[in-house]
Amino acid sequence: MTGSQPALQVRGLAKRFGAIEALRGVDLDVAAGEVHGLLGANGSGKSTLIKILAGYHAPDAGSISVGGSPVSLPVTTTHGLAIIHQELGLVEGMTVLENLGVNVGYGTRSLLPVRGRAERRVYREIFDSLGVELDLDQKVGSLTPAERALLAVARAMRVISGGQARQLFVLDEPTTYLPRPEANRVTALMRSVAKLGIGVLFVSHRLKEVLATTDTFTVLRDGQVVADGVTARTSEREIIRAILGRDLAGSYPDKIERPGQQDPVLEVQDLSGPRVQQVTFSGYAGEVLGVTGLSGMGQDELSYIIAGALPRSGGRVILNGTDITGRGPRDIIGRGAVLIPSDRQRHGGWLAGTAQENISLPVIGDFFRRGLLRSRRERDHSLELMNRFDVRPPVPENMMRSFSGGNQQKIVLSKWLQLQPKVVLLDEPTQGVDAGARTQILQTVTELARQGSCVIVFSGDHEQLAAICHRVLVMSQGSISAELTDDQVTEDWLLSASQLGTSARTSSPDP
Amino acid sequence: MPHFPVRGPSGDLTTKDAAADGAGRDGTTGARSWRMRLRSLGSRLGLLWVLIALFVLFSIWLPHTFLTLGNVQTMVNSQAVILILAIAATMPLRAGDFDFSIAAVMTASTATVIVLVSHGQSLALAVFLALGLGLVVGVVNALLIVKIGVDSLITTLGMLTALGGYAYAITNSNVIVVSRSAVLGFARDSFAGFPAATWYAWVLVVVAWYVYEKTPLGRYLIFIGGNREAAKLAGVRVSGVRGLALLTSALLSAFAGIVLAGQLGAIDPSIGSQYLLQPFAAALLGATTVTIGRPNALGTLIALYLLVIGVTGLELLGASSWANDVFNGLALVVAVTVAKLAAGSRQT
Numbered sequence: 001m002t003g004s005q006p007a008l009q010v011r012g013l014a015k016r017f018g019a020i021e022a023l024r025g026v027d028l029d030v031a032a033g034e035v036h037g038l039l040g041a042n043g044s045g046k047s048t049l050i051k052i053l054a055g056y057h058a059p060d061a062g063s064i065s066v067g068g069s070p071v072s073l074p075v076t077t078t079h080g081l082a083i084i085h086q087e088l089g090l091v092e093g094m095t096v097l098e099n100l101g102v103n104v105g106y107g108t109r110s111l112l113p114v115r116g117r118a119e120r121r122v123y124r125e126i127f128d129s130l131g132v133e134l135d136l137d138q139k140v141g142s143l144t145p146a147e148r149a150l151l152a153v154a155r156a157m158r159v160i161s162g163g164q165a166r167q168l169f170v171l172d173e174p175t176t177y178l179p180r181p182e183a184n185r186v187t188a189l190m191r192s193v194a195k196l197g198i199g200v201l202f203v204s205h206r207l208k209e210v211l212a213t214t215d216t217f218t219v220l221r222d223g224q225v226v227a228d229g230v231t232a233r234t235s236e237r238e239i240i241r242a243i244l245g246r247d248l249a250g251s252y253p254d255k256i257e258r259p260g261q262q263d264p265v266l267e268v269q270d271l272s273g274p275r276v277q278q279v280t281f282s283g284y285a286g287e288v289l290g291v292t293g294l295s296g297m298g299q300d301e302l303s304y305i306i307a308g309a310l311p312r313s314g315g316r317v318i319l320n321g322t323d324i325t326g327r328g329p330r331d332i333i334g335r336g337a338v339l340i341p342s343d344r345q346r347h348g349g350w351l352a353g354t355a356q357e358n359i360s361l362p363v364i365g366d367f368f369r370r371g372l373l374r375s376r377r378e379r380d381h382s383l384e385l386m387n388r389f390d391v392r393p394p395v396p397e398n399m400m401r402s403f404s405g406g407n408q409q410k411i412v413l414s415k416w417l418q419l420q421p422k423v424v425l426l427d428e429p430t431q432g433v434d435a436g437a438r439t440q441i442l443q444t445v446t447e448l449a450r451q452g453s454c455v456i457v458f459s460g461d462h463e464q465l466a467a468i469c470h471r472v473l474v475m476s477q478g479s480i481s482a483e484l485t486d487d488q489v490t491e492d493w494l495l496s497a498s499q500l501g502t503s504a505r506t507s508s509p510d511p
Numbered sequence: 512m513p514h515f516p517v518r519g520p521s522g523d524l525t526t527k528d529a530a531a532d533g534a535g536r537d538g539t540t541g542a543r544s545w546r547m548r549l550r551s552l553g554s555r556l557g558l559l560w561v562l563i564a565l566f567v568l569f570s571i572w573l574p575h576t577f578l579t580l581g582n583v584q585t586m587v588n589s590q591a592v593i594l595i596l597a598i599a600a601t602m603p604l605r606a607g608d609f610d611f612s613i614a615a616v617m618t619a620s621t622a623t624v625i626v627l628v629s630h631g632q633s634l635a636l637a638v639f640l641a642l643g644l645g646l647v648v649g650v651v652n653a654l655l656i657v658k659i660g661v662d663s664l665i666t667t668l669g670m671l672t673a674l675g676g677y678a679y680a681i682t683n684s685n686v687i688v689v690s691r692s693a694v695l696g697f698a699r700d701s702f703a704g705f706p707a708a709t710w711y712a713w714v715l716v717v718v719a720w721y722v723y724e725k726t727p728l729g730r731y732l733i734f735i736g737g738n739r740e741a742a743k744l745a746g747v748r749v750s751g752v753r754g755l756a757l758l759t760s761a762l763l764s765a766f767a768g769i770v771l772a773g774q775l776g777a778i779d780p781s782i783g784s785q786y787l788l789q790p791f792a793a794a795l796l797g798a799t800t801v802t803i804g805r806p807n808a809l810g811t812l813i814a815l816y817l818l819v820i821g822v823t824g825l826e827l828l829g830a831s832s833w834a835n836d837v838f839n840g841l842a843l844v845v846a847v848t849v850a851k852l853a854a855g856s857r858q859t
Contacts, residue, residue, distance in 0.1 A: 309744055330746035339744060347744055350737035352804060361734055361745045364727040373725045415745070 007199025013062030037214035067167035092141035271315035293475035307339035342428035356396035406437025558800035569824035599763035607736035615674035618783035620768025645765025649758035698773030719808035796846035
């Protein structure tokens with residue numbers, strides 16, 4: 001039931017952030033009654049486009065019309081489109097019914113009684129029309145992630161049946177955290193919504209899902225539309241080429257055996273956590289190992305589980321032949337493995353503390369001699385480290401907050417690397433760091449491996465991984481979907497392996 | 512083995528340069544930093560200057576009542592128990608937890624001592640059981656707040672109310688007085704012109720200063736208060752340290768109760784409310800001085816004496832006893848406001 005009337009029409013949309021042109025003249029059409037896929041790599045302009053639709057950014061140029069009527073820019077709330085973000089905006093402690101009514105004032109006025117029975121009838125009808133089965137009195141906290149996504153969609157549908165005509169649903173990565181069968185329930189729901197004559201814009205990194213669900217698609221790259229058309233008439237290969245901007249040469253080459261037999265420093269066996277599923281790999285002395293994946297695929301969580309900072313639900317971690325499973329950060333640090341978090345503000349350091357206090361924290365006991373903290377010695381030690389890591393200005397008394405992002409990260413690095421760890425888990429080591437500091441940090445990282453440490457970099461920055469790693473694990477939906485070694489570790493391969501995620505695995509002979 | 516793209520030689524050079532540069536800079540700043548340190552000391556002791564100014568003001572205004580040895584001794588001695596409580600409060604505060612139960616632990620401890628002694632039990636047993644009470648409350652607080660993760664403010668507020676009830680229960684809601692000889696010596700024996708109670712408090716200030724500023728534990732406490740998650744990831748035993756702080760505050764409060772029993776030789780179960788706010792006013796106002804933004808021992812001492820000078824001066828000028836509440840209440844609000852503004856200005 002592909003309608004001819006456009007649900008969404010975007011013309012010449014442009015947006016610039018400083019020197020970066022996030023969008024340069026994007027056209028996008030979503031017809032009523034169809035599911036349209038929006039594809040693109042990180043930084044292609046997808047999220048800027050969604051944020052403009054959500055009214056979060058004002059565009060520099062261009063026009064948007066919903067349901068045939070032009071929308072004044074910037075977009076404000078009620079223009080006939082409903083956006084369902086990755087974070088669904090549900091309250092876990094409340095019931096399904098309570099969550100459903102919140103955006104329509106529970107169908108009544110603020111101080112008038114909520115008519116429970118009428119409310120229930122309205123949502124039963126919506127659930128029926130969409131083929132959703134949910135208990136209205138269940139707490140949202142007990143729903144599966146997929147059920148929550150269904151709930152969020154049903155909630156947005158109420159606005160339509162409530163008379164405020166909505167023409168377009170935008171679903172921004174609704175399936176990212178969902179395992180496959182669960183995700184299928186959400187994509188099936190998108191089809192049901194489209195059948196009601198509403199346009200659906202589906203944003204996803206999962207190519208397979210987009211191919212299976214959408215009628216038409218648009219690919220963005222560097223802020224421009226590089227491909228669009230009817231999904232059924234386009235091959236997966238063409239779409240990948242559009243996303244990457246280059247061709248993918250052949251299939252994956254054979255895996256290369258690692259040179260030199262040695263015992264691993266770190267062995268991770270079947271490790272599982274909230275989002276990580278049965279991850280197994282080994283880390284060796286002197287290597288820089290990368291772990292990557294699209295956001296939300298579990299790579300960020302993996303580092304914290306290995307370091308003992310997040311609970312695990314199964315599996316083992318062996319460090320230097322000793323089982324460290326279930327031990328806390330203190331024990332694991334003592335055995336020579338450190339986690340260097342990316343979030344300096346929340347996990348890396350104490351911004352209201354001085355550089356010296358941040359640096360000396362893990363070794364503060366060394367400066368406690370004959371019943372006193374030897375602050376002179378502590379200061380000398382911190383100053384020496386700040387100089388060695390080229391922290392500017394090298395003043396140990398300055399508050400952590402007063403340093404730039406790059407210098408803060410160097411302080412955090414020096415705090416950990418003074419322990420001369422055998423295994424270093426680096427979480428996005430150069431996030432929010434300027435170009436100069438980035439080079440220095442990456443030099444430090446490679447130097448560390450050269451001196452015999454096992455360095456594991458968890459990052460979504462493929463360029464960086466390609467430059468420093470000689471082995472990279474790609475994660476998809478919580479488990480390792482590909483391992484790239486030596487000459488496979490290129491930006492192109494990393495990008496395509498991350499984008500394909502599961503399809504890289506399913507393309508191998510598998511029943 | 513794999514090879515890495517390391518710009519080795521140039522990297523080494525920069526390192527050496529930076530080190531030499533830094534050493535030179537450090538050497539030249541030696542003399543300057545001495546003067547700067549003095550100046551920063553001046554601003555860090557802002558509250559002390561206010562205290563001195565207030566003292567001088569009241570001394571000139573009321574030379575015959577305020578500026579007398581008796582008044583100064585009274586001001587100092589009347590604050591002994593509150594000072595012990597204020598120091599008790601600083602420890603969990605440093606680690607980012609509120610312990611509002613301290614005043615009630617103190618009352619319960621005083622009640623325990625006085626009731627047992629009035630029933631003819633030995634003072635030693637009474638003191639032992641009062642400290643035991645503090646230990647139990649500390650353990651319960653620590654388990655609820657650290658182990659289970661209940662909000663510290665609510666937990667200790669509940670504990671405050673429950674322990675207040677306990678004091679009424681064991682005293683049958685009566686004021687109980689014991690004979691002077693039974694407990695008085697403990698807190699009233701004087702040394703160098705000040706009673707033992709005051710000396711206990713001062714020694715405690717020194718010990719707390721030592722622990723906070725000169726030991727790794729003090730650093731762990733303040734780091735946990737500053738960023739609990741970062742401290743945990745750095746291998747600090749966050750739960751252990753927080754638990755220890757709550758245990759210590761409860762034990763010190765029980766000790767304060769024993770000292771109070773010695774001072775009064777009596778228990779009035781309603782006394783706790785007078786001790787509720789002042790320790791926090793002192794601890795939080797104290798956090799705006801000496802080590803700015805951090806609850807600390809010397810700052811607490813200065814803040815408490817500033818408060819008592821203000822209240823005493825106002826009372827001697829004719830304000831009635833409500834001045835105490837108004838002054839302390841406002842000081843608490845001013846303290847947290849100043850702390851917030853200071854933190855804000857440092858952020859920008």
